[in-house]
Amino acid sequence: MAKFQAPKGVSEYFPDRSLYFEYVRNTLIDSARTSGYKLIELPVFEDTELFTRGVGESTDVVSKEMYTFEDRGGRSITLRPEGTAGVMRSVIEHNLDRGQLPVKVWYSGAFFRAERPQAGRYRQFYQVGIEAIGLNDPEIDVEVIAIAERAFKTLGLKNYQLEITSLGDVDTRQRYSKDLRAFISTLDLDEATVARAELNPLRLFDDKREEIKSAMASAPILLDYLSPESAAHFERVQNGLRALNIDFIVNNRMVRGLDYYTETAFEFSHRDLGAQSGIGGGGRYDGLMEQLGGQSLSGIGFGIGVDRTVLACEAEGVALPNSYFLDLFIVPLSPEAKASALALAEQLRGEGLSVDIAYGDRSLKGGMKAADKSGARFSVVLGDDELASSNLTLKDMRTGEGEAVTIASLGAHLRSAR
């Protein structure tokens, strides 16, 4: 009988690494929740056309990385490759944009792209994202960036960098794109590169070959084409970031992979990761809602890669907080004691403490070993003496020291040590 394996290129999190994943994801979510964003829980599959129209047919994500299939009713369905299009669809469908603006939502879940797997790149990957929809207010841009920044800081990350730019409005982009294409046509390029430039001329700014880099050094720069309104918007965003002491650099050659971005665009990258160093990114999108059949409102959001943020935390040696470990591990010495241990554990669990027990009628030594492995802060042995007297020895697993406590005061002791 052949053993089953996970499909190619998916990321899985199981103990104990899953605790780490959970911590990172929760920290990202908390940053959004504390800023007034509310959960939006959406399907992982959507009408294929939502993505071809929303993300853009010319993007690699849509043209060659989507998991698309026909459902039983003959509809073309696609596993979501990103989060923004689905959020916009739901906002439009349920008229969330008819109330007070901006609509502020966060989401967390799995996304799918049929790429060749690599360090930090998976076919099923996890993102936490937020969207603030309905107002073109530069201070919202600042808030969105600050939420990502604060999450990374809370995790304790240091070796990352924020880059920002402005892509201008739709007209500006078209004017610029024309000039950039004209410039590129003067270069002597191979066929594949010309084809890439035709899809999106900005891509050439990302090329890793030295000869292309130097050739592009004299290319026209988008920031020089900005309208007075766009320039003023971008200026306010930068001032806002400075006011919050958020470090950033303006990267006037930044390339974003999705077609819908306009005005402010940003990216967080981490130094200790491999080729896939982007841990999060996002930007403003002016035309997206209208493109998807809604009213013409602007929005801004980001997607943070949970998998890559986990890798970044591991690279920097970020430690799990105490609350992710057990408060107490009970080692019962007999079947009778085990029944009492379970009753005690359930009582403490009901008080919000995390407690586990040595099952399986193990020896004292085996039970203590299990207590050690569990990572619990304290352990306690439950035998005939303890049950008779109600007096316990609460052992601090870090120092090895024991303290005499009564069963009644056990909960209070554990809480005070948190």
Added chain:
RNA sequence: GUGGGCGUAGCUCAGCUGGUAGAGCACUCGGUUGUGGUCCGAGAUGUCGCGGGUUCGAGCCCCGUCGCUCACCCCA
């Protein structure tokens, strides 16, 4: 999609010019009749990724395939 490296015990890996499998760690028990992490002893564990070929004989050679991994590309 293109290219490089690699698949041997739960994990990390060794295995000479082909002779039929090993170490460390981890695990279980014991040394210590009621206290883990150190030390000592004992024990359990493999269709050597899968399929085919060459050979008297394949973990080792050849072909295919699946997977992992890194890079290109792309992006979270």
